[in-house]
Every structure is written in structure tokens, then in C-alpha cells.
Amino acid sequence: MQAKQAFVRNRLEQMIGTRFQVGDKLPSEPDMARELEVSRETFRAAVKLLEQEGKLRVKHGVGTFVVRPLPTIPSPLEKLFSIGSMIRSARLEEGESRMALREEGCPPETAKALGLAPGDPVIVLERIRTANGEPVAFSVNTLPKSLVGNLFSEADFSGSLLSYFKNKLGHKLVTVDSEIAVPLPTDRYVQQLVMNPNSTVLLMKQLHYDEGNRPLLYSLDYLRNDVFTFHIRRTL
Structure with a gap:
């Protein structure tokens, strides 16, 4: 058969x-x-x-x-790249189909990562990133409100969040701790990316540090597994 x-x-x-x-x-x-x-x-x-x-x-x-499948976007795990730069490196047209910005109390898992108390005010930025007009990534980014103040708004934000930290907030993010997980199919963010019943999505939980090793950004990056691939070289 x-x-x-x-x-x-x-x-x-x-x-x-x-x-x-x-x-x-x-x-x-x-x-x-x-x-x-x-x-x-x-x-x-x-x-x-x-x-x-x-x-x-x-x-x-x-x-x-x-259909015309998108080419895969390989990325080494030991290097820190923004989603936009990975899309552009594959010579695809980077885009953004939707963005949402809100202030809320910090949930316990995120608070622990950022060194905050549960319920402390944070800014949450949600973005759908596209490649050649097709959704390929959904990011949920959380920043301490004490860091951002009143600077952050949908009107003045676009492009790379890493560049925004450096140029607007005065903090260069240089290190990241990443955990790769497989989210449940029922995860509401997964549903934003599923193109067909057989699509799979990877979840990268990422904690970003600045040059002073201060944790300033916690990200949940949902990535289409048929588009993004990750590799690392291991030696004895």
C-alpha cells in the first residue's frame, strides 16, 4: 500500500x-x-x-x-535573529497583517521570567508576521510597563522589536534564553497559523536580556514548522 x-x-x-x-x-x-x-x-x-x-x-x-510552497527558512539556534531578518534572509517579502497592543497585569509565568510580581503592569504586543503575504509567525511580546512608560504605541511602532529597544528605549538586547516546545493544537495562537489540517507549529519561549543581563522582554513566538527550521552544531 x-x-x-x-x-x-x-x-x-x-x-x-x-x-x-x-x-x-x-x-x-x-x-x-x-x-x-x-x-x-x-x-x-x-x-x-x-x-x-x-x-x-x-x-x-x-x-x-x-499551491506554491514557501521555501524553508533555516536558522542556527546559537545566533539571535529577529523573525523579520529571517524572512528577509530567505529573500521573501516581509509583512505584518495584524498588530494588537494592550496593558495588563503580568501573569505568573511571565512575571517569574522578567523578575516582576504577578499582576505588575506590563505591555503586551501581539503580531502576525507574513512572508509573501502568507502568515508564518505569531508573536506575543511582553515588556515591563516601568521600562516602556508612555513611549510605546501602535502609531509609532513598526519593524524589528530588537531595533525598537535599541533606538527608542535605549536598551540593546544581546542575549536570549530559548526553549522550543510543541504547543497544543487547541492553542488559540496556533489556529492563527494553521493553513491546513496537517500543518504543525513550533513555539519558542524566549527571554531577552540587555547588555547588563537584565531580563527586559519575554516572547512567545509561534512559527510554522513547514517554513522555519532550526539547527545547532554539537561536538564532543
């Missing part, structure tokens, strides 16, 4: 770019299964493989469409 699925997957991949172009809708499942001389179950399994690879997108009740 797996051999047949792989065979059909390879046949379909050959058709993409020759017979079918980006944006094209594939013929119906029965017609394609008949043409490839396989069962509908085998054809459906092959389509699922290509959907996981980002080459096809299934819209239930509408059909299966050829």
Missing part, C-alpha cells in the same frame, strides 16, 4: 508544473483515481502526502488546488 501511495505521489508531483500549474484545481478524486489506475483511498493518501509538503491544498467541499 505504501509503495502505491509513493508511486501516485510521485506521479502527481510530476504533473505539478507540467500539466497543472499553481492555482489550478485538480480533476475530481474519482477521475484522478481512474486515470492513475488506483483506488480512491490510495489517491487520497497520496494527496495527503503532498498536502503535508505544502504542494497541494485541499478545500473540503471545493476541491484540491496546486
Whole structure:
């Protein structure tokens, strides 16, 4: 069965770019299964493989469409890069589809990381980052209100948060502690990035320090795993 699925997957991949172009809708499942001389179950399994690879997108009740997958964005874990710089390094067009800014009491986990008391006032910035117009990252950034004061507003903020710290707040963030986790599919931030039922998302919990080793920024970065990849070189 797996051999047949792989065979059909390879046949379909050959058709993409020759017979079918980006944006094209594939013929119906029965017609394609008949043409490839396989069962509908085998054809459906092959389509699922290509959907996981980002080459096809299934819209239930509408059909299966050829899509152009975004290239992966590799990043070494030992280096500190902003999400925007990673997107640009892959020669993709960086964008931002939505931003929300609010003041609230600091939750316990974040307070512990930033050295605050639970309930202390913090500024929370939420951003959806896009690459070539497609959502690829959702960031939840928390800053102490005592650091920001009344400087932070949606009107005067754009671009790199690291640059904003340096140029507007006078603090250069130079070190970060990162934890990589797999968030639950029910996480409301994950839902902002899921492009199809097989999409996966990584969560990076990051605590940023300035040159005086003061923790000034706690970030939850949700990243599409089909776009962002991370690596580290380990030696004995």
C-alpha cells in the first residue's frame, strides 16, 4: 500500500508544473483515481502526502488546488535573529497583517521570567508576521510597563522589536534564553497559523536580556514548522 501511495505521489508531483500549474484545481478524486489506475483511498493518501509538503491544498467541499510552497527558512539556534531578518534572509517579502497592543497585569509565568510580581503592569504586543503575504509567525511580546512608560504605541511602532529597544528605549538586547516546545493544537495562537489540517507549529519561549543581563522582554513566538527550521552544531 505504501509503495502505491509513493508511486501516485510521485506521479502527481510530476504533473505539478507540467500539466497543472499553481492555482489550478485538480480533476475530481474519482477521475484522478481512474486515470492513475488506483483506488480512491490510495489517491487520497497520496494527496495527503503532498498536502503535508505544502504542494497541494485541499478545500473540503471545493476541491484540491496546486499551491506554491514557501521555501524553508533555516536558522542556527546559537545566533539571535529577529523573525523579520529571517524572512528577509530567505529573500521573501516581509509583512505584518495584524498588530494588537494592550496593558495588563503580568501573569505568573511571565512575571517569574522578567523578575516582576504577578499582576505588575506590563505591555503586551501581539503580531502576525507574513512572508509573501502568507502568515508564518505569531508573536506575543511582553515588556515591563516601568521600562516602556508612555513611549510605546501602535502609531509609532513598526519593524524589528530588537531595533525598537535599541533606538527608542535605549536598551540593546544581546542575549536570549530559548526553549522550543510543541504547543497544543487547541492553542488559540496556533489556529492563527494553521493553513491546513496537517500543518504543525513550533513555539519558542524566549527571554531577552540587555547588555547588563537584565531580563527586559519575554516572547512567545509561534512559527510554522513547514517554513522555519532550526539547527545547532554539537561536538564532543
